[in-house]
Amino acid sequence: xxxxxxxxxxxxxxxxxxxxxxxxxxxxxxxxxxxxxxxxxxxxxxxxxxxxxxxxxxxxxxxxxxxxxxxxxxxxxxxxxxxxxxxxxxxxxxxxxxxxxxxxxxxxxxxxxxxxxxxxxxxxxxxxxxxxxxxxxxxxxxxxxxxxxxxxxxxxxxxxxxxxxxxxxxxxxxxxxxxxxxxxxxxxxxxxxxxxxxxxxxxxxxxxxxxxxxxxxxxxxxxxxxxxxxxxxxxxxxxxxxxxxxxxxxxxxxxxxxxxxxxxxxxxxxxxxxxxxxxxxxxxxxxxxxxxxxxxxxxxxxxxxxxxxxxxxxxxxxxxxxxxxxxxxxxxxxxxxxxxxxxxxxxxxx
Amino acid sequence: xxxxxxxxxxxxxxxxxxxxxxxxxxxxxxxxxxxxxxxxxxxxxxxxxxxxxxxxxxxxxxxxxxxxxxxxxxxxxxxxxxxxxxxxxxxxxxxxxxxxxxxxxxxxxxxxxxxxxxxxxxxxxxxxxxxxxxxxxxxxxxxxxxxxxxxxxxxxxxxxxxxxxxxxxxxxxxxxxxxxxxxxxxxxxxxxxxxxxxxxxxxxxxxxxxxxxxxxxxxxxxxxxxxxxxxxxxxxxxxxxxxxxxxxxxxxxxxxxxxxxxxxxxxxxxxxxxxxxxxxxxxxxxxxxxxxxxxxxxxxxxxxxxxxxxxxxxxxxxxxxxxxxxxxxxxxxxxxxxxxxxxxxxxxxx
Amino acid sequence: xxxxxxxxxxxxxxxxxxxxxxxxxxxxxxxxxxxxxxxxxxxxxxxxxxxxxxxxxxxxxx
Numbered sequence: 001x002x003x004x005x006x007x008x009x010x011x012x013x014x015x016x017x018x019x020x021x022x023x024x025x026x027x028x029x030x031x032x033x034x035x036x037x038x039x040x041x042x043x044x045x046x047x048x049x050x051x052x053x054x055x056x057x058x059x060x061x062x063x064x065x066x067x068x069x070x071x072x073x074x075x076x077x078x079x080x081x082x083x084x085x086x087x088x089x090x091x092x093x094x095x096x097x098x099x100x101x102x103x104x105x106x107x108x109x110x111x112x113x114x115x116x117x118x119x120x121x122x123x124x125x126x127x128x129x130x131x132x133x134x135x136x137x138x139x140x141x142x143x144x145x146x147x148x149x150x151x152x153x154x155x156x157x158x159x160x161x162x163x164x165x166x167x168x169x170x171x172x173x174x175x176x177x178x179x180x181x182x183x184x185x186x187x188x189x190x191x192x193x194x195x196x197x198x199x200x201x202x203x204x205x206x207x208x209x210x211x212x213x214x215x216x217x218x219x220x221x222x223x224x225x226x227x228x229x230x231x232x233x234x235x236x237x238x239x240x241x242x243x244x245x246x247x248x249x250x251x252x253x254x255x256x257x258x259x260x261x262x263x264x265x266x267x268x269x270x271x272x273x274x275x276x277x278x279x280x281x282x283x284x285x286x287x288x289x290x291x292x293x294x295x296x297x298x299x300x301x302x303x304x305x306x307x308x309x310x311x312x313x314x315x316x317x318x319x320x321x322x323x324x325x326x327x328x329x330x331x332x333x334x335x336x337x338x339x340x341x342x343x344x345x346x347x348x349x350x
Numbered sequence: 351x352x353x354x355x356x357x358x359x360x361x362x363x364x365x366x367x368x369x370x371x372x373x374x375x376x377x378x379x380x381x382x383x384x385x386x387x388x389x390x391x392x393x394x395x396x397x398x399x400x401x402x403x404x405x406x407x408x409x410x411x412x413x414x415x416x417x418x419x420x421x422x423x424x425x426x427x428x429x430x431x432x433x434x435x436x437x438x439x440x441x442x443x444x445x446x447x448x449x450x451x452x453x454x455x456x457x458x459x460x461x462x463x464x465x466x467x468x469x470x471x472x473x474x475x476x477x478x479x480x481x482x483x484x485x486x487x488x489x490x491x492x493x494x495x496x497x498x499x500x501x502x503x504x505x506x507x508x509x510x511x512x513x514x515x516x517x518x519x520x521x522x523x524x525x526x527x528x529x530x531x532x533x534x535x536x537x538x539x540x541x542x543x544x545x546x547x548x549x550x551x552x553x554x555x556x557x558x559x560x561x562x563x564x565x566x567x568x569x570x571x572x573x574x575x576x577x578x579x580x581x582x583x584x585x586x587x588x589x590x591x592x593x594x595x596x597x598x599x600x601x602x603x604x605x606x607x608x609x610x611x612x613x614x615x616x617x618x619x620x621x622x623x624x625x626x627x628x629x630x631x632x633x634x635x636x637x638x639x640x641x642x643x644x645x646x647x648x649x650x651x652x653x654x655x656x657x658x659x660x661x662x663x664x665x666x667x668x669x670x671x672x673x674x675x676x677x678x679x680x681x682x683x684x685x686x687x688x689x690x691x692x693x694x695x696x697x698x699x700x
Numbered sequence: 701x702x703x704x705x706x707x708x709x710x711x712x713x714x715x716x717x718x719x720x721x722x723x724x725x726x727x728x729x730x731x732x733x734x735x736x737x738x739x740x741x742x743x744x745x746x747x748x749x750x751x752x753x754x755x756x757x758x759x760x761x762x
Contacts, residue, residue: 174524174596174658178551178583191631195699201528201585201592203634203649203662229658231594231651233528235551236586242551244581246524246596281541284553301581303558308524308579312553349545609716609735626716627737 003030004334007091009062010074012036014182015097015146017048018323019072024054026341029070029330031055035062065090070330073097081118088143093333095326097146101126103213112213129329131338132156132269132296133218138332149321150177150232151214153243156272156296156320157313158215162222164261166249166309174246175215175230180237180287183317202234240287241317249309255302258309262298270339271320271328275299285314292316293346294324316346353380354684357441359412360424362386364532365447365496367398368673369422374404376691379420379680381405385412415440420680423447431468438493443683445676447496451476453563462563479679481688482506482619482646483568488682499671500527500582501564503593506622506646506670507663508565512572514611516599516659524596525565525580530587530637533667552584590637591667599659605652608659612648620689621670621678625649635664642666643696644674666696711748713738722748 006023008016011034023029034044036059044059045052065071071091073080080087081100088094103109106120117123127137129144130152138144154175161167181197191197209230219226226247249258259276266272276299277283285297293316301310315321324342331338356373358366361384373379384394386409394409395402415421421441423430430437431450438444453459456470467473477487479494480502488494504525511517531547541547559580569576576597599608609626616622626649627633635647643666651660665671674692681688706724713720718735722742725731729742730753740750 172598172658176526176594178528178585193631196631199587199590199638199700201587201590201637201664203592203594203636203651203660227656229596229653229656231596231660233592233594235528237549237551240549240551242553242583244526244553244583246526246579246581248522281543281546287551288549299553301553303579305558306577306579308522310553310581314551350549605715606717609718613717613735624735628715628739629737 002028004028004070005030005032005068006070006072007031007033007035007065007068008072008074009035009065009087010076011044011059012039012047013074014186014318015322016074017051018318019074019326020044020048020055021051022323022327022341024051026327028334028336028340031057032068033060033065035060035065037062067091069093070095070334072326077113078118081122084119084122092142093330094143095129095146095330096126096143097322097326099148099210101143101145102128102148103217104128108213108217112210128217129325130155131325131328131332132159132272133221135332138329140335141333144329144333146322146326148211148214149183149241149315149317150179150209150230150243151211152321152325153177153241153296153313153315154211154215154230154245155218156298156315157243157245157311159218160261160265161247161249161258161309161311162219162224163265166253166258166261167224167226167247168250169225171226171247173226173228175228176244177230177232178235178240178242179232180235180240180317182238183241199236200234204232204234205230237288239291239316239318241315241321242285242287243313245311247309247311248307251307253302253307253309258300258302262300266298271342272296272298285312287314287316288350289348290314290316290319290346291350292319293344294319294328294342295346296320352378354378354420355380355382355418356420356422357381357383357385357415357418358422358424359385359415359437360426361394361409362389362397363424364536364668365672366424367401368668369424369676370394370398370405371401372673372677372691374401376677378684378686378690381407382418383410383415385410385415387412417441419443420445420684422676427463428468431472434469434472442492443680444493445479445496445680446476446493447672447676449498449560451493451495452478452498453567454478458563458566462560478567479675480505481675481678481682482509482622483571485682488679490685491683494679494683496672496676498561498564499533499591499665499667500529500559500580500593501561502646502671502675503527503591503663503665504561504565504580504595505568506648506665507593507595507661509568510611510615511597511599511608511659511661512569512574513615516603516608516611517574517576517597518600519575521576521597523576523578525578526594527580527582528585528590528592529582530585530590530667532588533591549586550584554582554584555580587638589641589666589668591665591671592635592637593663595661597659597661599657601657603652603657603659608650608652612650616648621692622646622648635662637664637666638700639698640664640666640670640696641700642669643694644669644678644692645696646670705745707745707748709748711750714740714750714752720750
């Protein structure tokens with residue numbers, strides 16, 4: 001048959017669970033193995049309850065991984081690069097959702113992750129897995145990385161301005177991301193304890209956020225020099241990332257010009273919608289109605305008196321910010337329709 | 351007795367309700383009347399259920415207002431300035447919580463509220479009611495305004511930097527406020543419908559927010575020129591305002607210098623705490639643990655590589671952002687201890 | 701009782717400039733700053749010098 005065998009390494013986390021959810025309804029990809037050291041031998045649906053009656057798969061050990069056509073790696077940061085030789089020996093194509101192979105420059109990696117890369121020779125062989133930025137290079141590629149969720153929200157918010165030349169060199173980009181709790185993964189901690197986390201507006205990494213590196217990389221690819229300044233606030237949502245990016249644009253820049261830049265960049269993109277509407281309850285991009293969907297909604301507002309432009313992007317951090325984009329890239333890698341298995345429109349009301 | 355008679359005009363809203371809650375436990379102020387056109391003749395606790403068994407007051411009509419020593423005005427914007435002659439005839443001292451008398455410059459009012467002020471001759475007779483900025487002028491004053499909640503969160507976040515000269519002239523202040531739903535008051539609308547509002551991260555007034563005027567006024571009072579750029583995001587909380595202000599400080603500015611500026615400004619303030627802690631679950635200011643309390647928590651983070659300073663302030667928009675500050679000012683106006691009736695520390699966990 | 705040297709007094713926190721009050725502290729004792737919750741090792745007693753211990757930065761996931 002034309003089925004493609006797939007394995008998910010590190011499948012007990014939220015991203016692994018999302019991948020499996022998507023792939024169970026995918027016409028071509030078939031998950032044959034999903035690993036978890038902690039839940040080895042146990043049914044997957046005991047960890048991912050939304051998949052009850054949808055799969056009878058059990059978790060296997062990482063060491064029991066068998067050859068497959070496509071391998072998704074969802075291991076903790078640092079593990080993929082330690083075992084990359086073994087994984088590339090087992091799988092024809094790999095999508096690594098960790099941060100290990102997102103950056104193509106080993107120095108950028110060391111600078112932002114505080115330790116030298118364990119397999120720098122492999123960095124150049126992975127394509128950064130954001131189709132909206134790298135579609136041609138991802139198409140038919142053998143090895144593709146995943147994306148950081150905050151970086152993706154910021155990158156999609158600013159791409160029109162970056163590509164349209166509306167941004168002068170060395171512009172300061174003040175990037176505020178509001179994020180949900182699932183971003184920190186499924187490991188409980190003191191600060192994720194419900195009475196502490198519920199109703200939170202928690203400033204985190206007000207400076208020095210690791211995802212800055214991926215934003216810098218997008219700018220470099222577009223030969224644009226800008227300074228990226230990130231701050232995060234953790235909010236009470238579970239799935240959500242909202243990037244609000246502030247920058248100053250040259251005098252004379254008008255709203256129509258920005259509309260054109262957004263239209264030019266996004267008009268043929270299957271998963272990005274421009275949302276800036278004069279009425280209704282959802283006039284600007286809003287993460288909650290994207291939960292479970294692969295869409296990124298983008299919008300902007302221009303203050304004509306000060307030439308401050310606010311670029312906004314909403315995504316589901318587990319979908320467009322991780323698993324959805326990984327499947328989108330995998331579709332491209334195997335020459336399939338990019339939207340295969342990714343058309344769920346999200347829920348409203350929610 | 352040494353009791354002081356108090357009336358609340360426009361008492362059915364959230365701010366009016368908070369004022370009554372605070373004043374019921376105030377040793378000196380006694381509420382004799384509370385008005386509401388819509389609920390005239392009905393018991394107050396049918397509108398403010400947390401006050402059941404705490405008061406047997408009924409709402410009266412605005413036209414039945416009798417002479418009192420202290421009058422709190424919580425009327426919709428525009429009404430106080432229409433009837434100011436009548437109110438000043440009835441009350442020895444007035445605190446107006448609306449936006450009508452916050453700005454001392456009629457032009458600034460017209461610019462930001464889009465219509466000429468109805469009683470400009472009275473503007474100069476009201477003191478802007480932020481004790482942390484105007485304590486001496488409020489002490490013994492006859493007429494004092496309330497404060498805008500978003501403006502207060504921003505003003506308290508930046509005051510140390512403004513007063514310490516750490517800010518060069520014409521600095522751009524990127525001010526993001528994350529706010530709860532009670533800020534919009536108790537009138538239901540399509541966008542406040544629960545299925546729509548719940549879990550929201552709604553960008554509002556990304557540009558041109560009215561509270562900007564009060565921030566400009568604080569800067570003017572401190573003879574500091576800066577450009578204020580505000581954006582708001584409505585979040586799922588009910589009571590909360592978190593201001594995150596981004597600015598660039600001169601090269602060589604060090605964290606210790608900023609700590610000293612924060613200490614100098616806040617060391618003797620009864621309701622402002624500097625919160626920047628190396629451990630624990632609440633390392634930066636967090637609104638939810640301030641719900642119902644009059645405290646403002648302030649903090650900062652400095653990015654040494656880019657000299658970007660992030661100033662943070664958390665408040666309860668109904669308390670330090672409105673009713674609590676109004677009572678604090680009233681205490682000062684009558685020569686009482688400023689903290690009287692305002693020492694509730696907030697709840698944890700919440 | 702062995703006569704381990706202790707000292708009392710105040711010292712400015714190296715991180716946040718808060719005045720930290722120390723009572724009968726020994727050399728190499730760990731003390732906490734009231735202003736910034738930072739933890740410091742008392743390197744010397746007269747005068748007091750404090751050295752910051754590693755901050756356990758919160759895991760921001762991503």
